[in-house]
Ligand code: ATP
């Protein structure tokens with residue numbers, strides 16, 4: 001962006017009335033107020049603004065009386081949240097950051113009345129600009145405008161020092177490059193590699209939040225590649241790092257690493273669960289690879305089972321919620337299904353029962369991404385559309401899918417004279433197996449007769465497949 005061609009009128013028009021209101025109040029009280037950081041950057045890029053940051057020379061104490069309502073979270077660090085015109089503005093007093101002893105927390109917050117000091121503490125040049133409504137120019141002491149034009153992430157000042165002060169910046173650099181589709185300037189990139197180990201000081205939650213944003217970007221592969229090249233990936237996702245160069249078989253054009261990245265790219269950007277499942281679906285391939293007849297016939301039996309376990313471990317470590325961990329690892333576990341149009345209704349019902357109806361759209365999205373990330377076959381999407389259609393058709397027929405949906409229950413078995421206990425589950429599960437094949441059997445009298453027959457055969461006395469912990473994926477050649 002040529003500093004002389006910035007269309008400030010456009011920026012002014014895009015600034016919401018609430019921001020004007022807050023700035024106006026501060027000015028009338030004799031203060032200065034600027035739009036700073038990400039919101040100014042995004043306004044200049046014409047991107048939607050996530051959060052509105054204002055910087056001012058007034059202290060929180062001086063600011064409070066100016067507004068009817070303020071939220072105090074962050075006041076200790078000089079930030080007040082001011083609601084205005086339907087949005088909330090983060091109003092932060094100009095500050096410098098003193099010493100950094102642990103690379104994580106500034107030791108203290110020191111206010112300053114000098115805007116340029118405040119801009120100097122910011123991470124990247126494109127985030128270190130300021131503008132106040134009505135002003136004829138942008139305050140840009142570090143060349144942020146030209147870096148915006150060059151699409152370049154460049155640290156403010158000496159990059160190594162900046163990453164040592166605050167190791168979170170390592171990930172912010174990669175994340176912003178990914179979100180904005182920018183390059184990382186060479187000296188900044190070199191410093192990322194040198195200082196990568198500092199990431200150990202960053203909490204799992206903050207790593208998670210940055211990774212989440214990388215995965216929600218249009219093309220996560222860009223960020224993941226940067227993470228690997230800088231050595232950051234080995235620290236936060238060593239399991240994925242280990243897939244780099246891991247060979248596949250003749251069904252694939254890429255190694256496991258690149259296939260994983262392209263699968264994540266192809267998954268819907270607004271679905272974090274499917275994006276993660278896409279990234280991790282083949283995570284256990286290096287450990288499960290076995291030679292087939294010839295190099296290109298390699299097999300990966302059971303990689304979905306071990307992969308689900310690894311996925312769970314990784315996502316727990318990153319402090320994703322239990323629900324997210326379970327949904328993602330569940331998709332990894334089931335990603336190898338092999339749908340054929342010949343599947344009978346009962347095959348569809350078994351599939352739905354194994355996967356869970358609510359997970360089927362995600363699983364299909366994962367498969368479509370997997371196909372797109374494969375780089376070899378053109379990939380016919382119609383069977384997946386057909387599968388979804390079949391699932392809907394079969395569900396319309398209102399088939400029984402779990403023991404709870406059976407027309408009889410435990411009390412009926414007691415009435416038949418059976419003793420309560422694990423035998424009840426065995427009989428009900430055996431009945432369910434039959435109902436899956438013959439939904440018309442799910443009717444009280446028929447089931448009672450069948451239950452009697454099963455009990456006469458002693459089915460209730462022996463542990464069944466469910467109790468033996470059966471399950472696990474199909475052992476098939478890897479095509480998924
Ligand atoms: P986004 O809102 O899209 O995440 P952002 O750049 O606005 O991007 P915020 O976390 O909202 O990021 O921070 C606002 C501003 O504060 C940044 O633009 C930057 O100027 C400054 N900043 C944030 N985090 C750091 C940091 N770790 N080190 C230095 N400056 C930072």
Ligand code: MG
Pocket residue numbers: 037038039050051052053
């Ligand atoms: Mg922001």
